[in-house]
Amino acid sequence: MLNAVLPLGFLTPGRDAVVRDVVGGKELRQRLCEMGFARGSLVRIVQSQPCGPLIISLGDGRIVLGRGVAQKIMVEEVDN
Amino acid sequence: MQGNSEAKSLNEMVVGLAGNPNSGKTSMFNNLTGARHQVGNWPGVTVEKKEGRHVRDGQVIRVVDLPGTYSLGAFSEDEAVARNYILSGEPDLVVNIVDASNLERNLYLTTQLLEMGANLVIALNMFDEAEKKQIKIDLEAMAGILAVPVVPTVAVRNKGTSELVTAAVGAAGKGPGRTFRIDYGREAEPGIARLEKALAAVQTVKHLPARWVAVKLLEGDENIYGRVMQSLKAGDIVKLRDEVAAHIESMTGLDPESLFADRRYGFISGLIKETVTRKSTTEDRLSISDRIDRVVTNRFLGMPIFFLSMFAVFQFTFALGDPLIGYVEEFFEWLGEGAGALFTNELIASLVADGIIGGVGAVLVFIPPIFLIFFAISLLEDSGYMARAAYIMDRFMHRLGLHGKSFIPLIVGFGCNVPAIMACRTLENRRDRMITILITPLMSCAARLPIYVLFVGAFFTAFQGLIISSLYFLGIALAIMMGILFKRFLFKGEVSPFVMELPPYRVPTLKGVLIHMWERGWAFIKRAGTIIFSVVIVIWVFASLPAGVEFASRESYLGAIGGFLAPVFTPLGFGTWEAAAALIFGLLAKEVVVGMFGVVYGIGEDRLTSAIQTLWTPLSAYAFMVMSLIYIPCVAAIATIKRETNSWRWTGFAMAYSLVLGWIMAFLVYQGGRLLGLG
Numbered sequence: 001m002l003n004a005v006l007p008l009g010f011l012t013p014g015r016d017a018v019v020r021d022v023v024g025g026k027e028l029r030q031r032l033c034e035m036g037f038a039r040g041s042l043v044r045i046v047q048s049q050p051c052g053p054l055i056i057s058l059g060d061g062r063i064v065l066g067r068g069v070a071q072k073i074m075v076e077e078v079d080n
Numbered sequence: 081m082q083g084n085s086e087a088k089s090l091n092e093m094v095v096g097l098a099g100n101p102n103s104g105k106t107s108m109f110n111n112l113t114g115a116r117h118q119v120g121n122w123p124g125v126t127v128e129k130k131e132g133r134h135v136r137d138g139q140v141i142r143v144v145d146l147p148g149t150y151s152l153g154a155f156s157e158d159e160a161v162a163r164n165y166i167l168s169g170e171p172d173l174v175v176n177i178v179d180a181s182n183l184e185r186n187l188y189l190t191t192q193l194l195e196m197g198a199n200l201v202i203a204l205n206m207f208d209e210a211e212k213k214q215i216k217i218d219l220e221a222m223a224g225i226l227a228v229p230v231v232p233t234v235a236v237r238n239k240g241t242s243e244l245v246t247a248a249v250g251a252a253g254k255g256p257g258r259t260f261r262i263d264y265g266r267e268a269e270p271g272i273a274r275l276e277k278a279l280a281a282v283q284t285v286k287h288l289p290a291r292w293v294a295v296k297l298l299e300g301d302e303n304i305y306g307r308v309m310q311s312l313k314a315g316d317i318v319k320l321r322d323e324v325a326a327h328i329e330s331m332t333g334l335d336p337e338s339l340f341a342d343r344r345y346g347f348i349s350g351l352i353k354e355t356v357t358r359k360s361t362t363e364d365r366l367s368i369s370d371r372i373d374r375v376v377t378n379r380f381l382g383m384p385i386f387f388l389s390m391f392a393v394f395q396f397t398f399a400l401g402d403p404l405i406g407y408v409e410e411f412f413e414w415l416g417e418g419a420g421a422l423f424t425n426e427l428i429a430s431l432v433a434d435g436i437i438g439g440v441g442a443v444l445v446f447i448p449p450i451f452l453i454f455f456a457i458s459l460l461e462d463s464g465y466m467a468r469a470a471y472i473m474d475r476f477m478h479r480l481g482l483h484g485k486s487f488i489p490l491i492v493g494f495g496c497n498v499p500a501i502m503a504c505r506t507l508e509n510r511r512d513r514m515i516t517i518l519i520t521p522l523m524s525c526a527a528r529l530p531i532y533v534l535f536v537g538a539f540f541t542a543f544q545g546l547i548i549s550s551l552y553f554l555g556i557a558l559a560i561m562m563g564i565l566f567k568r569f570l571f572k573g574e575v576s577p578f579v580m581e582l583p584p585y586r587v588p589t590l591k592g593v594l595i596h597m598w599e600r601g602w603a604f605i606k607r608a609g610t611i612i613f614s615v616v617i618v619i620w621v622f623a624s625l626p627a628g629v630e631f632a633s634r635e636s637y638l639g640a641i642g643g644f645l646a647p648v649f650t651p652l653g654f655g656t657w658e659a660a661a662a663l664i665f666g667l668l669a670k671e672v673v674v675g676m677f678g679v680v681y682g683i684g685e686d687r688l689t690s691a692i693q694t695l696w697t698p699l700s701a702y703a704f705m706v707m708s709l710i711y712i713p714c715v716a717a718i719a720t721i722k723r724e725t726n727s728w729r730w731t732g733f734a735m736a737y738s739l740v741l742g743w744i745m746a747f748l749v750y751q752g753g754r755l756l757g758l759g
Contacts, residue, residue, distance in 0.1 A: 024577075026300070026337070027155060028577050029337075029338070030151075030153055030155065030337070030341075031155075031577070031579055032579065033151075033338075033341045034150040034151035034153070034185075034188060034189075035150055035185065035579060035581065036184055036185035036188070038341060038342060038345035039342055039345075040345070040349075041184070041345070046370060046373070047373065047374075047377060049379055049474075049475060050379075051475065052474055052475040052478075053471055053474045053475075053483075053484065053578055055373070055377065055471065055582060058185075059182065059183075059184040059185060060181055060182040060183070060184070060213070061182045061185060061581065061582075061583075062369070062370075062373075062581075062582035062583075062584070063579065063580065063581055063582060064467070064470070064471050064474075064484070064578065064579070064580045064581075064582050065578065065579055066474070066483055066577055066578030066579070068577060068578075069577040069578060069579055072577075
């Protein structure tokens with residue numbers, strides 16, 4: 001059950017995934033880290049606007065991410 | 081209590097409140113301190129500092145509200161302020177407000193506070209929501225593992241506050257318990273220990289917890305790095321730091337910063353495993369909040385709902401505000417007549433009645449709508465809708481090269497531009513911040529409302545909601561246009577990352593909204609009491625001199641200045657000396673425009689309105705409102721722009737572009753209207 005690692009922005013809405021890595025500059029990585037995007041945390045796309053921002057479910061909270069940011073979070077789909 | 085700073089009195093205990101945004105920190109602060117706060121600034125920065133007092137059995141507790149942050153790095157000023165305050169040794173205790181319904185992320189800040197060696201008490205807030213989500217937390221186990229008191233609270237319902245204070249007083253007496261440490265693993269620990277030992281001899285960081293300094297140095301924290309660089313041994317330390325960092329990277333494949341973050345979250349998930357049980361493993365997929373969001377943030381419904389709610393805000397403000405304005409007006413008329421009769425000296429009677437009471441009164445009349453609009457904005461914020469508005473508007477804002485977060489300062493701008501410009505600090509990127517600061521003054525603030533209300537009352541009573549909304553929307557449209565232009569020609573570059581928490585919807589408490597409204601409204605009244613009071617006296621002096629002229633007549637200095645500039649405004653439909661003078665004084669504060677008309681046309685609603693009805697036309701009135709909306713921001717806003725941009729050049733630019741834009745728009749309105757036969 002090896003699943004591909006893909007950017008969060010490409011994840012199918014509603015599917016659960018696990019954060020594998022955050023790429024990008026130091027500042028962005030630190031910001032995402034303090035918001036809870038740690039390696040191993042469970043994420044899901046709750047809602048997305050075409051070409052617009054996404055609402056992500058992370059732990060017990062909801063976080064809005066711009067498209068560009070969502071491409072920097074690498075996730076792995078989990079089977080649910 | 082063992083106070084450790086000379087500034088506080090012997091029996092006073094100082095408590096800092098720390099916590100994530102949306103953790104209920106503000107509600108807890110209000111519970112502890114009541115409605116009386118002291119609002120100021122943290123030294124050297126523009127971050128707001130709120131303080132209040134709590135008294136329990138003769139024990140005075142000074143409660144200091146720290147900025148809401150997700151962590152205590154050094155990237156943002158908010159975080160630096162919170163961190164430095166905790167390290168300063170001034171607080172006897174830090175109360176960490178933790179959202180119990182969202183533990184993982186909230187505990188990240190907690191681990192940082194503990195690593196700093198803060199004497200901590202944890203308030204597990206929103207405990208009821210956690211229970212509703214069937215999250216069971218073993219408080220004793222958590223307190224045992226973290227070695228700090230843990231108290232369940234529900235701040236919005238003022239539950240657990242008393243227990244929290246008891247725990248705080250107890251903990252402050254004891255001082256911090258055993259040292260908290262996160263195990264960073266065998267690849268990192270020996271290096272941290274070496275660095276710690278070396279740092280013990282460094283004067284500039286000697287007073288700080290050594291292990292924490294070592295960890296921060298490895299993480300590449302700029303503030304700590306800077307402090308170490310000031311020491312004599314900087315060279316050796318930096319060399320050692322780089323060596324340890326390289327070792328960690330080669331052993332783990334991660335830079336120290338990522339490794340430490342992983343370890344902290346690892347500790348947190350271990351803690352949660354030990355202390356938290358979730359009844360249902362399958363999460364309730366569609367919580368109420370998500371269900372509301374399905375509609376409110378819907379691709380098609382989001383925008384209409386947003387515009388409808390904005391329209392509702394203005395309708396609410398005016399429908400409720402109008403009758404109240406009448407009462408305040410009657411009060412000031414009565415006051416003016418009564419006060420004028422008290423003085424036999426004609427000049428003093430005129431100063432008091434026409435100048436002070438007439439001028440200040442003309443402004444204070446608008447307290448009802450100003451409070452109402454702040455009430456509405458607070459309601460939107462506290463319910464959680466404001467963050468949705470930012471999400472909905474993101475795509476739109478993207479075209480200006482900004483993102484949805486810039487939208488929040490813009491909405492606050494409808495209340496007052498000063499806090500709005502200050503709110504731009506939450507934008508991490510300089511370019512976003514600059515563009516947002518430059519376009520914020522186009523958001524029609526509450527102080528411009530009196531001008532609209534005055535003219536709308538004279539000409540457009542039947543369509544007041546529509547006319548006033550049109551001005552707000554004109555401001556928004558121009559902000560968009562200018563945003564695009566600024567992005568294209570002044571600030572090229574990429575859009576910065578957009579990351580924002582979406583708090584769950586909550587039913588706002590009346591108390592919370594009222595306190596929020598009061599704080600902002602009171603700031604306005606204070607301004608009216610100081611700046612406007614002095615401006616009104618200056619206007620009165622100009623209107624009364626040279627000696628012997630009729631008050632506020634064409635022959636007074638005021639008339640002369642206005643008359644000199646009037647021709648500039650002739651193509652805009654209001655080339656009168658009264659209008660020119662009003663605009664000049666409106667720079668001091670936009671609401672002064674109304675006070676000014678109050679002085680030159682005579683006090684009292686009836687006289688003012690009828691004077692305007694005879695001297696203006698609906699078209700010239702509208703052009704004037706457009707000018708008032710756009711032209712140069714008030715002095716308070718200008719001063720804030722200067723402080724926030726730290727540049728006279730940009731401040732000057734903000735003034736110049738808005739003046740030119742205002743003139744052009746008023747010109748287009750007036751001349752265009754005439755071509756259409758409206759004049």
